[in-house]
Amino acid sequence: MAGVPGQFPYDAGIHPTGYTSRLWxxxxxxxxxxxxxxxxxxxxxxxxxxxxxxxxxxxxxxxxxxxxxxxxxxxxxxxxxxxxxxxxxxxxxxxxxxxxxxxxxxxxxxxxxxxxxxxxxxxxxxxxxxxxxxxxxxxxxxxxxxxxxxxxxxxxxxxxxxxxxxxxxxxxxxxxxxxxxxxxxxxxxxxxxxxxxxxxxxxxxxxxxxxxxxxxxxxxxxxxxxxxxxxxxxxxxxxxxxxxxxxxxxxxxxxxxxxxxxxxxxxxxxxxxxxxxxxxxxxxxxxxxxxxxxxxxxxxxxxxxxxxxxxxxxxxxxxxxxxxxxxxxxxxxxxxxxxxxxxxxxxxxxxxxxxxxxxxxxxxxxxxxxxxxxxxxxxxxxxxxxxxxxxxxxPGPTVGVRHTAPSDSERRLLLAERHTALGSRRDVKRLPWGPELDRLRADAAAGRNVMPALIEAVRARATIGQLCEAMRPSAGQGTENPRTAE
Known part of the structure; x- marks a missing residue:
């Protein structure tokens, strides 16, 4: 039997008024x-x-x-x-x-x-x-x-x-x-x-x-x-x-x-x-x-x-x-x-x-x-x-689907507004490896919550690649920094 909106077990909706008071x-x-x-x-x-x-x-x-x-x-x-x-x-x-x-x-x-x-x-x-x-x-x-x-x-x-x-x-x-x-x-x-x-x-x-x-x-x-x-x-x-x-x-x-x-x-x-x-x-x-x-x-x-x-x-x-x-x-x-x-x-x-x-x-x-x-x-x-x-x-979509390549008109329609992706690599200015990334690496290795150290490193302008490298399970092993070891 259908439930009541806003009441356990909420199958009829989690809000008693549904969308009548607030849309999705x-x-x-x-x-x-x-x-x-x-x-x-x-x-x-x-x-x-x-x-x-x-x-x-x-x-x-x-x-x-x-x-x-x-x-x-x-x-x-x-x-x-x-x-x-x-x-x-x-x-x-x-x-x-x-x-x-x-x-x-x-x-x-x-x-x-x-x-x-x-x-x-x-x-x-x-x-x-x-x-x-x-x-x-x-x-x-x-x-x-x-x-x-x-x-x-x-x-x-x-x-x-x-x-x-x-x-x-x-x-x-x-x-x-x-x-x-x-x-x-x-x-x-x-x-x-x-x-x-x-x-x-x-x-x-x-x-x-x-x-x-x-x-x-x-x-x-x-x-x-x-x-x-x-x-x-x-x-x-x-x-x-x-x-x-x-x-x-x-x-x-x-x-x-x-x-x-x-x-x-x-x-x-x-x-x-x-x-x-x-x-x-x-x-x-x-x-x-x-x-x-x-x-x-x-x-x-x-x-x-x-x-x-x-x-x-x-x-x-x-x-x-x-x-x-x-x-x-x-x-x-x-x-x-x-x-x-x-x-x-x-x-x-x-x-x-x-x-x-x-x-x-x-x-x-x-x-x-x-x-x-x-x-x-x-x-x-x-x-x-x-x-x-x-x-x-x-079977996936079936109506209007052919096992052929799209026609020229279909290609033009699909690609008419397509932006050109950056595609190739773009240069990134990296933060010199320092105390912020060292702290992140240490917290990751010690099992501590990494969020406070991540925020500190982000404020210092660490890149996403540097952050991920510091958090790798192996990053705390050895004596060399990942960046200086390159």
């Missing part, structure tokens, strides 16, 4: 090669009515490589903004008061470094870091499971993710320090039930780590956010979010002893699925993204990113980004979806889907628990194998 946050992902072009895109989207910023980074930044590192060649600015040091991030937010806008950072392996830079940029804007609002993805379990953009081994990577969570719980009351993801496993091939199970299983790993540090599960979980996606089965995807909320609330109460509603309410960002897009007949992607966006709204998301029609081949151009944002605004303002607190409540179809999906989620969670939890399932490769098997069962 419209947060379009952006990150364009250079800091200057990204700043321009952010201001463009804000002028168009976006209500939250979401920042994407290029692969070198995600992997802790300075843009002049040999391994960065050809990738600088290719999938998002290139950030070498705090001045680059400062340029991204030039003229954008950080105490007045919520920012989501799509960053994982280098989340500690980017958090330190965000804090220093705020300080240099005259903003108290405690006033920062937003979310760090900081989700290393799904990186090892699905995306593979990691720098260190799994235990070290999770340890640094926990450092970020701990620092935010202590110092940054308005920042969500982790966005627990099921959506990335889904993009890799998982089905809807396994998508939910991956997220809930990961919650247990992060909470175990934080309770071992002396924090209560309730205190930490109140700061969690989530990432799910929506695909083309509109009603099933809406039902999936109801299942996720119900199972999370029940597990927080029954497994972790939570009594605070904030620790039992699953707050989620939904991204429409890029894997559902096709480069052939690209304007069809507008329809696909709209269907997925409606599923997210019917499912009760708190924040939404809608894929651009050109996203199958490139970082969204201005036209694609505007249409994606306008899609959200049309749903919010020109339809009646936001006029009802729980428009799907009482639907027999939805209740049937919730029951079926819930049983599948429970079975996946049982199998994960039986194998020692998410980290162990990732370490052994079992879960990745299950996802690979499921991936072969998904």
């Amino acid at each position: 946050t419209m947060r379009q992902l952006a990150g364009l090669q250079s800091a200057t072009s990204t700043n321009e895109r952010f201001k463009y989207l804000l002028d168009m009515g976006e209500t939250g910023l979401s920042l994407a980074f290029d692969l070198p930044t995600q992997l802790g490589l300075d843009p002049d590192a040999p391994l960065a060649d050809g990738e600088v600015g290719g999938t998002g903004v290139s950030i070498a040091d705090v001045d680059d991030l400062g340029a991204v937010f030039a003229g954008i008061p950080l105490d007045q806008v919520s920012v989501s950072f799509t960053i994982n392996a280098t989340a500690p470094m980017l958090l330190a830079m965000w804090i220093v940029v705020a300080e240099e804007q005259g903003v108290d870091p405690a006033e920062l609002r937003g979310t760090l993805q900081n989700e290393m379990l799904k990186e090892f499971l699905a995306r593979k953009a990691f720098i260190y081994d799994l235990p070290t990577s999770v340890r640094y993710a926990l450092d970020v969570i701990e620092y935010c719980v202590r110092e940054l009351p308005r920042v969500n320090p982790v966005s627990v993801s099921g959506g990335h496993a889904r993009e890799a091939g998982a089905d809807a039930a396994l998508e939910v199970a991956c997220a809930l299983g990961s919650v247990d790993e992060y909470l175990r780590g934080m309770t071992e540090r002396g924090y209560s599960a309730q205190e930490v979980a109140a700061r969690f956010s989530f990432i799910f996606g929506t695909d083309m089965e509109l009603l099933k995807e809406a039902a999936k979010l109801r299942v996720a909320r119900r199972r999370y609330a029940e597990r927080m109460r029954d497994r972790w002893g939570a009594t605070d509603p904030r620790a039992m309410k699953l707050r989620t960002q939904v991204n429409t699925f890029g894997s559902a897009l096709a480069y052939q007949e690209p304007l069809n992607n507008i329809v696909r993204a709209t269907v997925q966006a409606i599923a997210a709204v019917l499912g009760g998301t708190q924040s939404l990113h809608v894929c651009s029609f050109d996203e199958a081949v490139q970082t969204p151009g201005p036209l694609g980004a505007r249409i994606a944002l306008r899609t959200q605004q049309i749903i919010a303002e020109e339809t009646d979806l936001a006029r009802y607190v729980d428009p799907l409540g009482g639907s027999l179809v939805i209740e049937q889907l919730v029951e079926e999906l819930g049983a599948e989620v429970d079975e996946w969670l049982r199998r994960i628990d039986d194998r020692g939890g998410m980290a162990e399932c990732i370490r052994t490769g079992w879960l990745e194998g299950e996802i690979d098997e499921l991936a072969y069962q998904d």
Whole structure:
């Protein structure tokens, strides 16, 4: 039976008034090669009515490589903004008061470094870091499971993710320090039930780590956010979010002893699925993204990113980004979806889907628990194998899709607004290795929380490559500094 909005187990929504009093946050992902072009895109989207910023980074930044590192060649600015040091991030937010806008950072392996830079940029804007609002993805379990953009081994990577969570719980009351993801496993091939199970299983790993540090599960979980996606089965995807909320609330109460509603309410960002897009007949992607966006709204998301029609081949151009944002605004303002607190409540179809999906989620969670939890399932490769098997069962987009190269007209449409990526390496001015990096290296080697030392090194203008090198598990061994040993 459907629940009541705002009441445990929150399957009908975490707020009693739904969208009737407050819409979801419209947060379009952006990150364009250079800091200057990204700043321009952010201001463009804000002028168009976006209500939250979401920042994407290029692969070198995600992997802790300075843009002049040999391994960065050809990738600088290719999938998002290139950030070498705090001045680059400062340029991204030039003229954008950080105490007045919520920012989501799509960053994982280098989340500690980017958090330190965000804090220093705020300080240099005259903003108290405690006033920062937003979310760090900081989700290393799904990186090892699905995306593979990691720098260190799994235990070290999770340890640094926990450092970020701990620092935010202590110092940054308005920042969500982790966005627990099921959506990335889904993009890799998982089905809807396994998508939910991956997220809930990961919650247990992060909470175990934080309770071992002396924090209560309730205190930490109140700061969690989530990432799910929506695909083309509109009603099933809406039902999936109801299942996720119900199972999370029940597990927080029954497994972790939570009594605070904030620790039992699953707050989620939904991204429409890029894997559902096709480069052939690209304007069809507008329809696909709209269907997925409606599923997210019917499912009760708190924040939404809608894929651009050109996203199958490139970082969204201005036209694609505007249409994606306008899609959200049309749903919010020109339809009646936001006029009802729980428009799907009482639907027999939805209740049937919730029951079926819930049983599948429970079975996946049982199998994960039986194998020692998410980290162990990732370490052994079992879960990745299950996802690979499921991936072969998904046909992907079918309408208008041909097994041929795009036509000249399709290429022109897709590439009409494409910016030229920086691509090649750009020179970086490095901080001479000194006490700030020595302290960071010592704290990393000793197992202390690295965030205070990171912030100190970022203030001194250490580059992301230097920061990552100082934090390597082997960096504290021997007598030579990594930089002077070159």
